[in-house]
Amino acid sequence: MGKVTQFIISVGGTLLLGSLPSVFTFGSIDTWYEGLAKPVFTPPNWLFGPAWTILFILMGTAHYLVWSRHGIKATWSFYPQMVLNMLWTFLFFGLQAPFPALLEILLLIFAISIMLLSFGRKEKNTRWLLAPYLLWVLFATALNTSIWLLNR
Structure with a gap:
């Protein structure tokens, strides 16, 4: 398989998989999520x-x-974190369950860390590519925690 094909599969496949859970957000953003009490550091929806x-x-x-x-x-460590990433969206937005989503996102952080270490040992540059993801999920964890605490 050629490198261009591998690149298209890797990036396109990740974008496709990552976009699938958005089906759970469409019905919840303007209704359930909008009505939640949120911390001051909540980014705008856009x-x-x-x-x-x-x-x-x-x-x-x-x-x-x-x-x-x-x-x-x-690339074995990529797939569990991708499943957990998609599961979080289902739990938080689909089931509208911030506490189970919070527990699940802790597993996601662990899985991302494993991937970052695994990939980083093979290709050092991947650390820089994956660090923003880990930082964003840590931020999302703080946001998820705050939303759960404010809406119990």
């Missing part, structure tokens, strides 16, 4: 789409770098 698009492109690029240089088996 920021989430562009932020996640950039993060998914960075994640897909990291996946491509490891896959193209070390084989698909070397």
Whole structure:
């Protein structure tokens, strides 16, 4: 398989998978989420789409770098964190359950950390590509925690 194809699969696949859970946000953003008490550091709703698009492109690029240089088996740590990423959206927005989402996001942080370490050992540049993702999810954890506490 050519490198261009690998890049398209890595980045395009990550964008596609990452966009699938948005089905759970459409019905909740303007209704349930809008009615929640939120902390002062809550970003405007319009920021989430562009932020996640950039993060998914960075994640897909990291996946491509490891896959193209070390084989698909070397990307094993990518897939559990992607599933957990998608599950969080379902829990938080689909089920409208901030506390279960909070517990799940802690697993996501662990899975991202494993991926960052695994990828970083193989390709040092992937650390820079994945660090914004980890930082954003840590921020999301603070936001999730605050929303849960403010709306118990």
